[in-house]
Amino acid sequence: MRVDILGVGFDNVTMDEAVARGCELLEQGGAHYVATPNPEIVETCRADAEAMAAVNGADLVLPDGIGVIYGAKLLGTPLRSRVPGIEFGTAMLAHCAETGKKVFLFGAKPGVAEQAARNLKKQFAGLQVVGTRNGYFADAESDAIAAEIRASGAELALVCLGAPKQEKWMARYGEAAGARLLLGLGGSLDVFAGVAQRAPEFYCKHNLEWFYRLIKNPSRAGRMMKLPLFLVHVAGEKRK
Ligand code: UDP
Numbered sequence: 001m002r003v004d005i006l007g008v009g010f011d012n013v014t015m016d017e018a019v020a021r022g023c024e025l026l027e028q029g030g031a032h033y034v035a036t037p038n039p040e041i042v043e044t045c046r047a048d049a050e051a052m053a054a055v056n057g058a059d060l061v062l063p064d065g066i067g068v069i070y071g072a073k074l075l076g077t078p079l080r081s082r083v084p085g086i087e088f089g090t091a092m093l094a095h096c097a098e099t100g101k102k103v104f105l106f107g108a109k110p111g112v113a114e115q116a117a118r119n120l121k122k123q124f125a126g127l128q129v130v131g132t133r134n135g136y137f138a139d140a141e142s143d144a145i146a147a148e149i150r151a152s153g154a155e156l157a158l159v160c161l162g163a164p165k166q167e168k169w170m171a172r173y174g175e176a177a178g179a180r181l182l183l184g185l186g187g188s189l190d191v192f193a194g195v196a197q198r199a200p201e202f203y204c205k206h207n208l209e210w211f212y213r214l215i216k217n218p219s220r221a222g223r224m225m226k227l228p229l230f231l232v233h234v235a236g237e238k239r240k
Contacts, residue, residue, distance in 0.1 A: 010068065035163075107134070135160060135161045
Protein backbone atom coordinates (compact mmCIF):
# COMPACT_ATOMS: atom_id res chain seq x y z
CA MET A 1 0.00 0.00 0.00
CA ARG A 2 1.42 3.33 -1.02
CA VAL A 3 0.69 6.70 0.55
CA ASP A 4 -0.47 9.14 -2.12
CA ILE A 5 0.88 12.67 -1.98
CA LEU A 6 -0.37 14.83 -4.84
CA GLY A 7 -0.29 11.86 -7.20
CA VAL A 8 3.04 10.34 -6.16
CA GLY A 9 2.71 7.04 -4.28
CA PHE A 10 5.27 6.63 -1.47
CA ASP A 11 6.19 3.33 0.14
CA ASN A 12 5.52 3.54 3.86
CA VAL A 13 8.76 1.90 4.95
CA THR A 14 11.54 2.47 7.45
CA MET A 15 15.18 2.56 6.32
CA ASP A 16 15.72 -1.04 7.45
CA GLU A 17 12.66 -2.24 5.55
CA ALA A 18 13.70 -0.32 2.44
CA VAL A 19 17.16 -1.90 2.51
CA ALA A 20 15.70 -5.38 3.09
CA ARG A 21 13.40 -4.85 0.08
CA GLY A 22 16.31 -3.55 -2.00
CA CYS A 23 18.33 -6.68 -1.16
CA GLU A 24 15.37 -8.86 -2.16
CA LEU A 25 15.02 -7.06 -5.49
CA LEU A 26 18.73 -7.66 -6.16
CA GLU A 27 18.06 -11.40 -5.99
CA GLN A 28 15.02 -11.37 -8.28
CA GLY A 29 15.11 -11.69 -12.04
CA GLY A 30 14.25 -8.67 -14.18
CA ALA A 31 15.12 -5.00 -13.79
CA HIS A 32 13.88 -2.94 -10.85
CA TYR A 33 14.42 0.66 -9.94
CA VAL A 34 14.14 2.94 -6.94
CA ALA A 35 13.08 6.59 -6.83
CA THR A 36 13.63 8.91 -3.85
CA PRO A 37 11.40 11.94 -4.45
CA ASN A 38 11.48 15.10 -2.36
CA PRO A 39 8.77 17.84 -2.51
CA GLU A 40 10.53 19.51 -5.43
CA ILE A 41 10.26 16.31 -7.47
CA VAL A 42 6.60 15.86 -6.53
CA GLU A 43 5.96 19.36 -7.89
CA THR A 44 7.92 18.51 -11.05
CA CYS A 45 5.83 15.36 -11.52
CA ARG A 46 2.58 17.35 -11.26
CA ALA A 47 3.66 19.29 -14.33
CA ASP A 48 5.25 16.40 -16.26
CA ALA A 49 3.22 13.25 -16.92
CA GLU A 50 6.24 11.25 -18.08
CA ALA A 51 8.08 12.08 -14.85
CA MET A 52 5.00 11.11 -12.80
CA ALA A 53 4.71 7.75 -14.58
CA ALA A 54 8.45 7.09 -14.22
CA VAL A 55 8.44 7.84 -10.48
CA ASN A 56 5.27 5.82 -9.79
CA GLY A 57 6.62 2.99 -11.93
CA ALA A 58 9.52 2.47 -9.51
CA ASP A 59 9.60 -0.70 -7.41
CA LEU A 60 10.36 1.39 -4.36
CA VAL A 61 9.42 5.04 -3.90
CA LEU A 62 11.23 6.35 -0.83
CA PRO A 63 10.33 9.56 1.02
CA ASP A 64 13.44 11.71 0.80
CA GLY A 65 13.13 15.10 2.44
CA ILE A 66 11.28 16.22 5.52
CA GLY A 67 8.72 18.09 3.38
CA VAL A 68 7.30 14.77 2.19
CA ILE A 69 6.88 13.65 5.81
CA TYR A 70 5.08 16.92 6.71
CA GLY A 71 2.93 16.64 3.60
CA ALA A 72 1.85 13.08 4.45
CA LYS A 73 1.03 14.13 8.01
CA LEU A 74 -0.99 17.13 6.86
CA LEU A 75 -3.00 14.84 4.57
CA GLY A 76 -3.81 12.55 7.51
CA THR A 77 -1.87 9.61 6.04
CA PRO A 78 1.45 9.84 7.88
CA LEU A 79 4.55 8.08 6.62
CA ARG A 80 6.56 6.20 9.21
CA SER A 81 9.98 7.48 8.36
CA ARG A 82 12.11 9.64 6.15
CA VAL A 83 14.42 7.49 4.02
CA PRO A 84 17.19 9.68 2.58
CA GLY A 85 18.28 8.34 -0.80
CA ILE A 86 21.97 8.73 -0.09
CA GLU A 87 21.75 6.71 3.13
CA PHE A 88 19.73 4.00 1.38
CA GLY A 89 22.29 3.94 -1.45
CA THR A 90 25.18 3.68 1.01
CA ALA A 91 23.52 0.73 2.74
CA MET A 92 22.97 -0.99 -0.62
CA LEU A 93 26.64 -0.47 -1.56
CA ALA A 94 27.70 -2.00 1.77
CA HIS A 95 25.47 -4.99 1.02
CA CYS A 96 26.99 -5.37 -2.47
CA ALA A 97 30.52 -5.27 -1.00
CA GLU A 98 29.58 -7.99 1.51
CA THR A 99 27.92 -10.24 -1.02
CA GLY A 100 30.30 -9.67 -3.94
CA LYS A 101 27.72 -8.02 -6.18
CA LYS A 102 28.97 -5.90 -9.06
CA VAL A 103 28.22 -2.17 -9.15
CA PHE A 104 28.15 0.45 -11.94
CA LEU A 105 28.30 4.20 -11.20
CA PHE A 106 26.54 6.33 -13.82
CA GLY A 107 26.13 10.10 -13.62
CA ALA A 108 27.65 13.43 -12.56
CA LYS A 109 30.39 15.43 -14.28
CA PRO A 110 33.35 13.72 -15.96
CA GLY A 111 35.76 12.25 -13.41
CA VAL A 112 33.31 12.32 -10.50
CA ALA A 113 32.08 8.71 -10.79
CA GLU A 114 35.72 7.51 -10.99
CA GLN A 115 36.64 9.45 -7.83
CA ALA A 116 33.50 8.16 -6.11
CA ALA A 117 34.56 4.61 -7.07
CA ARG A 118 38.00 5.10 -5.51
CA ASN A 119 36.52 6.49 -2.28
CA LEU A 120 33.81 3.84 -2.04
CA LYS A 121 36.30 1.02 -2.57
CA LYS A 122 38.30 2.39 0.38
CA GLN A 123 35.15 2.68 2.48
CA PHE A 124 33.78 -0.77 1.60
CA ALA A 125 36.45 -3.43 1.34
CA GLY A 126 35.79 -5.81 -1.53
CA LEU A 127 33.37 -3.50 -3.38
CA GLN A 128 33.49 -4.35 -7.08
CA VAL A 129 32.90 -1.30 -9.25
CA VAL A 130 32.77 -2.74 -12.75
CA GLY A 131 32.18 0.49 -14.65
CA THR A 132 31.64 4.24 -14.54
CA ARG A 133 30.11 6.74 -16.97
CA ASN A 134 29.55 10.48 -16.60
CA GLY A 135 26.00 11.82 -16.80
CA TYR A 136 26.41 14.24 -19.71
CA PHE A 137 25.33 12.66 -22.98
CA ALA A 138 23.01 13.11 -25.95
CA ASP A 139 19.70 11.19 -25.95
CA ALA A 140 20.95 9.13 -28.87
CA GLU A 141 23.74 7.72 -26.67
CA SER A 142 21.36 6.17 -24.14
CA ASP A 143 21.11 2.81 -25.93
CA ALA A 144 24.90 2.53 -25.99
CA ILE A 145 25.15 3.49 -22.30
CA ALA A 146 22.55 0.85 -21.38
CA ALA A 147 24.53 -1.70 -23.42
CA GLU A 148 27.73 -0.66 -21.63
CA ILE A 149 26.11 -1.25 -18.22
CA ARG A 150 24.79 -4.64 -19.40
CA ALA A 151 28.19 -5.66 -20.76
CA SER A 152 29.83 -4.77 -17.43
CA GLY A 153 27.74 -7.43 -15.70
CA ALA A 154 26.65 -4.93 -13.03
CA GLU A 155 23.88 -6.09 -10.70
CA LEU A 156 23.41 -2.69 -9.05
CA ALA A 157 23.59 0.59 -10.98
CA LEU A 158 23.56 4.04 -9.43
CA VAL A 159 21.91 6.46 -11.85
CA CYS A 160 22.71 9.99 -10.71
CA LEU A 161 21.46 12.39 -13.37
CA GLY A 162 19.21 14.59 -11.22
CA ALA A 163 15.42 14.34 -11.22
CA PRO A 164 13.39 13.71 -13.26
CA LYS A 165 16.03 12.79 -15.86
CA GLN A 166 17.26 9.79 -13.87
CA GLU A 167 13.75 8.40 -13.25
CA LYS A 168 12.85 8.73 -16.94
CA TRP A 169 16.13 7.08 -17.90
CA MET A 170 15.61 4.16 -15.52
CA ALA A 171 12.01 3.65 -16.69
CA ARG A 172 13.09 3.65 -20.31
CA TYR A 173 16.48 1.93 -20.30
CA GLY A 174 16.44 -0.07 -17.04
CA GLU A 175 15.58 -3.35 -18.77
CA ALA A 176 18.22 -2.82 -21.45
CA ALA A 177 20.86 -1.98 -18.82
CA GLY A 178 20.38 -5.48 -17.44
CA ALA A 179 21.11 -4.60 -13.79
CA ARG A 180 18.74 -6.15 -11.28
CA LEU A 181 18.43 -2.88 -9.42
CA LEU A 182 18.92 0.74 -10.48
CA LEU A 183 18.91 3.56 -7.92
CA GLY A 184 18.13 7.15 -8.90
CA LEU A 185 20.23 9.08 -6.40
CA GLY A 186 20.59 12.69 -7.64
CA GLY A 187 23.75 14.35 -6.38
CA SER A 188 25.02 11.33 -4.39
CA LEU A 189 28.05 10.63 -6.61
CA ASP A 190 29.23 14.18 -5.92
CA VAL A 191 29.03 13.42 -2.20
CA PHE A 192 30.76 10.03 -2.53
CA ALA A 193 33.49 11.70 -4.60
CA GLY A 194 33.92 14.47 -2.01
CA VAL A 195 32.97 17.12 -4.59
CA ALA A 196 29.92 18.09 -2.51
CA GLN A 197 29.31 17.69 1.20
CA ARG A 198 26.24 16.47 2.97
CA ALA A 199 24.92 18.85 5.59
CA PRO A 200 26.58 18.56 9.01
CA GLU A 201 24.80 16.37 11.55
CA PHE A 202 23.17 19.33 13.30
CA TYR A 203 21.21 20.25 10.17
CA CYS A 204 20.24 16.64 9.43
CA LYS A 205 19.12 16.03 12.99
CA HIS A 206 16.92 19.11 13.02
CA ASN A 207 15.50 18.46 9.57
CA LEU A 208 17.25 21.54 8.20
CA GLU A 209 19.25 19.84 5.47
CA TRP A 210 17.30 21.79 2.85
CA PHE A 211 18.29 25.06 4.60
CA TYR A 212 21.97 24.08 4.63
CA ARG A 213 21.85 23.31 0.91
CA LEU A 214 20.20 26.67 0.29
CA ILE A 215 22.84 28.71 2.16
CA LYS A 216 25.66 26.71 0.58
CA ASN A 217 24.25 27.11 -2.89
CA PRO A 218 21.92 30.14 -3.13
CA SER A 219 21.33 29.48 -6.82
CA ARG A 220 19.04 26.65 -5.64
CA ALA A 221 16.60 29.27 -4.30
CA GLY A 222 14.51 29.18 -7.49
CA ARG A 223 14.21 25.42 -7.35
CA MET A 224 13.44 25.55 -3.66
CA MET A 225 10.44 27.80 -4.15
CA LYS A 226 8.75 24.54 -5.08
CA LEU A 227 8.82 23.56 -1.41
CA PRO A 228 6.32 26.20 -0.16
CA LEU A 229 4.32 25.56 -3.32
CA PHE A 230 4.22 21.88 -2.43
CA LEU A 231 2.83 22.67 1.04
CA VAL A 232 0.22 25.00 -0.46
CA HIS A 233 -0.88 22.22 -2.82
CA VAL A 234 -0.99 19.70 0.04
CA ALA A 235 -3.13 22.11 2.09
CA GLY A 236 -5.42 22.53 -0.94
CA GLU A 237 -5.73 18.76 -1.30
CA LYS A 238 -6.63 18.45 2.40
CA ARG A 239 -9.45 20.99 2.05
CA LYS A 240 -10.97 18.91 -0.76
N1 UDP B 1 23.71 15.58 -13.76
C1 UDP B 1 24.08 14.70 -14.76
N2 UDP B 1 23.60 14.90 -16.01
C2 UDP B 1 22.79 15.95 -16.32
C3 UDP B 1 22.40 16.83 -15.28
C4 UDP B 1 22.87 16.61 -14.00
O1 UDP B 1 24.80 13.73 -14.51
O2 UDP B 1 22.41 16.07 -17.47
C5 UDP B 1 24.21 15.33 -12.41
C6 UDP B 1 24.88 16.51 -11.75
O3 UDP B 1 26.23 16.59 -12.17
C7 UDP B 1 24.74 16.13 -10.29
C8 UDP B 1 23.40 15.40 -10.26
O4 UDP B 1 23.13 15.02 -11.58
O5 UDP B 1 25.76 15.25 -9.92
C9 UDP B 1 22.23 16.23 -9.77
O6 UDP B 1 22.53 16.81 -8.59
P1 UDP B 1 21.47 17.68 -7.78
O7 UDP B 1 22.13 18.06 -6.51
O8 UDP B 1 20.88 18.73 -8.64
O9 UDP B 1 20.35 16.57 -7.56
P2 UDP B 1 19.36 16.30 -6.40
O10 UDP B 1 20.08 15.38 -5.46
O11 UDP B 1 18.99 17.64 -5.80
O12 UDP B 1 18.25 15.64 -7.15
